[in-house]
Amino acid sequence: MPTTSRVPSFKEADVIEKIVFGVLNPNEVRMLAKVTVVRGELYEADGTPVTGGLRDPHFGAIEPGERCPVCGNTREMCPGHFGKIELPKPVFIPHYTDYLYKLLQATCRVCGRITLPEEKIRRYREIYRRLRAKWPQLAKVFSERVIAEAAQATSCPHCGNPQYKIIYVKPFHFYERRGSEGDVRLSPEDVLERVSRTQSEIEILGFHPERARPEWMITRVLIVPPLSVRPSITLETGLRSEDDLTHALAEIVRQAEKLRNIMVTNAPQTMIEDNAYVLQELVAGYIDNELPGARRLTHRRKRLLKTLAQRLKGKEGRLRGNLSGKRVNFSARTVISPDPNISINEVGVPVEIAKTLVVPMKVTPYNIEEARRYVINGPDRWPGAVYVYKASEGRKYNLKYANREELAKSLQPGDVVERHLINGDIVLFNRQPSLHRMSIMGHIVRVMPGKTFRLNLLVCPPYNADFDGDEMNLHVPQLEEAMAEARELMLVEKHILTPRYGGPIIGGRQDYVSGGYILTVKTSFYTRDEVSQILAATGYDGELPEPAVLKPGPYWTGKQIASLFFPDDLIFKGKSKTNAGDLSCPDEFCFHDSYIVVRHGRLLEGVLDKKAIGAEEPGNILHMIALEYGSDAARRLLDSLYRAFIRILELRGLTMSIHDIDLPEKARRQVEDLIVKYKERVYELYRQYEEGRLEPIPGRTLEETLEIRIMDTLDELRKEVQSIAANYLDPYNDVFIMARTGARGSEVNISQMAAMLGQQSVRGKRITRGFRNRPLPHFKPNDIEPEAWGFIKGSFREGLSPAEVFFHAAAGREGLVDTAVKTSQSGYMQRRLINALQDLFVYYDGTVRDSWGNVVQFKYGEDGVDPMRTYHGKAVDVDRLIERARALRAKSGKTA
Amino acid sequence: MARTRRAKILEHEYVPEHRVLSMEEAVELLRRLGVKPWQLPKISVNDPVAKALRAKPGDIIEIVRRSPTGGRAVYYRFVTAYGKA
Numbered sequence: 001m002p003t004t005s006r007v008p009s010f011k012e013a014d015v016i017e018k019i020v021f022g023v024l025n026p027n028e029v030r031m032l033a034k035v036t037v038v039r040g041e042l043y044e045a046d047g048t049p050v051t052g053g054l055r056d057p058h059f060g061a062i063e064p065g066e067r068c069p070v071c072g073n074t075r076e077m078c079p080g081h082f083g084k085i086e087l088p089k090p091v092f093i094p095h096y097t098d099y100l101y102k103l104l105q106a107t108c109r110v111c112g113r114i115t116l117p118e119e120k121i122r123r124y125r126e127i128y129r130r131l132r133a134k135w136p137q138l139a140k141v142f143s144e145r146v147i148a149e150a151a152q153a154t155s156c157p158h159c160g161n162p163q164y165k166i167i168y169v170k171p172f173h174f175y176e177r178r179g180s181e182g183d184v185r186l187s188p189e190d191v192l193e194r195v196s197r198t199q200s201e202i203e204i205l206g207f208h209p210e211r212a213r214p215e216w217m218i219t220r221v222l223i224v225p226p227l228s229v230r231p232s233i234t235l236e237t238g239l240r241s242e243d244d245l246t247h248a249l250a251e252i253v254r255q256a257e258k259l260r261n262i263m264v265t266n267a268p269q270t271m272i273e274d275n276a277y278v279l280q281e282l283v284a285g286y287i288d289n290e291l292p293g294a295r296r297l298t299h300r301r302k303r304l305l306k307t308l309a310q311r312l313k314g315k316e317g318r319l320r321g322n323l324s325g326k327r328v329n330f331s332a333r334t335v336i337s338p339d340p341n342i343s344i345n346e347v348g349v350p351v352e353i354a355k356t357l358v359v360p361m362k363v364t365p366y367n368i369e370e371a372r373r374y375v376i377n378g379p380d381r382w383p384g385a386v387y388v389y390k391a392s393e394g395r396k397y398n399l400k401y402a403n404r405e406e407l408a409k410s411l412q413p414g415d416v417v418e419r420h421l422i423n424g425d426i427v428l429f430n431r432q433p434s435l436h437r438m439s440i441m442g443h444i445v446r447v448m449p450g451k452t453f454r455l456n457l458l459v460c461p462p463y464n465a466d467f468d469g470d471e472m473n474l475h476v477p478q479l480e481e482a483m484a485e486a487r488e489l490m491l492v493e494k495h496i497l498t499p500r501y502g503g504p505i506i507g508g509r510q511d512y513v514s515g516g517y518i519l520t521v522k523t524s525f526y527t528r529d530e531v532s533q534i535l536a537a538t539g540y541d542g543e544l545p546e547p548a549v550l551k552p553g554p555y556w557t558g559k560q561i562a563s564l565f566f567p568d569d570l571i572f573k574g575k576s577k578t579n580a581g582d583l584s585c586p587d588e589f590c591f592h593d594s595y596i597v598v599r600h601g602r603l604l605e606g607v608l609d610k611k612a613i614g615a616e617e618p619g620n621i622l623h624m625i626a627l628e629y630g631s632d633a634a635r636r637l638l639d640s641l642y643r644a645f646i647r648i649l650e651l652r653g654l655t656m657s658i659h660d661i662d663l664p665e666k667a668r669r670q671v672e673d674l675i676v677k678y679k680e681r682v683y684e685l686y687r688q689y690e691e692g693r694l695e696p697i698p699g700r701t702l703e704e705t706l707e708i709r710i711m712d713t714l715d716e717l718r719k720e721v722q723s724i725a726a727n728y729l730d731p732y733n734d735v736f737i738m739a740r741t742g743a744r745g746s747e748v749n750i751s752q753m754a755a756m757l758g759q760q761s762v763r764g765k766r767i768t769r770g771f772r773n774r775p776l777p778h779f780k781p782n783d784i785e786p787e788a789w790g791f792i793k794g795s796f797r798e799g800l801s802p803a804e805v806f807f808h809a810a811a812g813r814e815g816l817v818d819t820a821v822k823t824s825q826s827g828y829m830q831r832r833l834i835n836a837l838q839d840l841f842v843y844y845d846g847t848v849r850d851s852w853g854n855v856v857q858f859k860y861g862e863d864g865v866d867p868m869r870t871y872h873g874k875a876v877d878v879d880r881l882i883e884r885a886r887a888l889r890a891k892s893g894k895t896a
Numbered sequence: 897m898a899r900t901r902r903a904k905i906l907e908h909e910y911v912p913e914h915r916v917l918s919m920e921e922a923v924e925l926l927r928r929l930g931v932k933p934w935q936l937p938k939i940s941v942n943d944p945v946a947k948a949l950r951a952k953p954g955d956i957i958e959i960v961r962r963s964p965t966g967g968r969a970v971y972y973r974f975v976t977a978y979g980k981a
Contacts, residue, residue: 135934858972859969863966
């Protein structure tokens, strides 16, 4: 092997101690290069690479079986080797020109010293060094100030020569403003010569004297990366297609050759300069093909070449695309669908996926029989195994091809079986966008038939998932440590409470809420048969309590059933969601059953609706159980009682028909009368306006005032209509139950269905846009009828007129646009916040610090409290403590 | 004239309580937190409050704020020579 010169700073090391960034030294390039590229062609006529071309074998072995002529390795071991291109004239390296400009401004054109008095240089150097040690950011600002000051000098304080103003025209032109002589261009050679004269004092200007010499920013030699960095691809047609970098480099080699020829034939100076500039542009394009002001390198006049800077930059670039966002193995993705019968911490995994994902299982004397069964089952029969690693032989067997019976027999402790995913394994389950930590939680595997991931409906809120085609990702931890961590920290029940505000984020929605209400209303009594049905769904296996009613037969109340699942000493007091309007009462003396009281784990009063069992309802029963009885108790409640809510709906049914929103004739007449009455008020406002009697609202014009008054009037109308609808509809029809309990819909929605849609608005105003002086040609210009401006007196039940449909669609569109705009904006804001805050850390002393140890907060959140362990923000809830102590005493008094 | 104006900003309702720590207190604070002075948040000597307190670069100012979460929140800032005058 030929001896190769080694550059000490580039030696291989086992351990990377530190990484030093600096400007590449051209001499280092010359030492490092294993080959000098002199020819622009890539292949000879016979298809072999040209020696001294860009595909020279000295760039490193890349074909299978090829031996590297430099290091003697095959492509698996050859690291690839650098080459170089010698340029006939020096060129600027793009992006460094800004620094050269600063340097030229601040140093003498003759002696190279900073154009400041000796004394000042000394002092500034001292200040700069001290700043650098403590506040690198400030050191940069300081450098800028020094440069600005030195650039003012008209003559050099050291050699006395006059100084001229330097003009820099992007990207590669420097001029010197020599007064009467005019502007004189400085060629790269001129600049190189000047900056070479500078001394180590330029560290004040921000140049590291050893690692970032200014003369290295202009180069006569270009480094050429190994072939592995710019691999060529062979198309199906057999044609070779080279990497963009190779194309860019080939152009440089050809231009360098052309320039060299011109220079030896003593061609006119302008021709040399022009060709040197072409070379300059090619080199710039090779490094960054998006430099403003420079020519773009293209593929046959069309596609832009993707050169070095383009490889790194942007979302798909090396940094954001490959380093921050890597793709992973041991993961799966498919559509999700609901399964209310699995636990909230489980995930249903399709057999097909379970057979693809593997977990390494170390064979021990305790599991060797199990391991053998997996090996015998092989890769296609679940639960089986895909690979076996035999420790004694130090090799891996693929069970697709091996003799599985024999391998199973020879299995020994210490071997590793890569088995299928089985029930009970821990996996990470994720839905994008991952906006908070509950977006990735640990689930226990449950292998099932089918092709979708199954999840319990109660975990939809934290993932913000629904089943209209959502897909989710699943990751399998491979190490014992990772699995233990996932089980202890990431399991679903550890995330019932959110760290954002300390309330429960997991909980019932929709049917769970209406089910909870229906189960526990005062009017519901259940026979032994029904109770058995309900309890069967929950998995309850204790004794039935005494029935609450004995005559005419044994009946149990829904409250009794719910109480079976509460911890024995649970206490709870609070208003339910139905505690509103006519059904409101401030305390437990409540005739509407809308104030919840739980004592000694028994639901004595009140219905379980959204406020008691719902998701994202701080201070509900689930919250108290999670805080005071632990996450496991909370999970058990979600896995048992909540199923009863669903079962009761299955038994009773919950549905709606058009008759649920039928208003009696009397009510409809009332609504019509109201509409007439309020429209009259609107006309009156117009009259006042025309007669100049309308009093303007401060800060508004008369027209604005009129508009606002009209809208207020119509809004009042809507409110009155709403209360009529609410009064006349049966509060126990299913739609109304859903609205009152918070399961779905509101009184507004119901009144819109039953009675009247009301005013439609776009941007908070009545709908005015469309035609001149009217939104639609169905109306007179400047109509005073509210109907002409988006007021809809029809209801969904009665149906909408064409104009009404249009107004409704216009208002509906606004909502869609808002969500589209908001998600992109808040997404970007979130990204910036995460990037800024990601490495802040709460230390054991309660301070918040960044990764450098700088203090950000002297006490986390200024109170040192973990919101996840609070009663909705308060570290201690004194009232609740007293209540609990009382309950405890009452109980012990009874037993004693 | 200038002096009276300076003294007043500290009394303003919206300006939390500021105080320059004594040398002993400062050393004790740094020891307690285990940090170098420049790892604390900074305040410019040219900040109106720093001027009013006649703080010098290198001093540490204690700020006691009313906090919605913590009631009383104590912050410290290290006085630096930099920043707009």
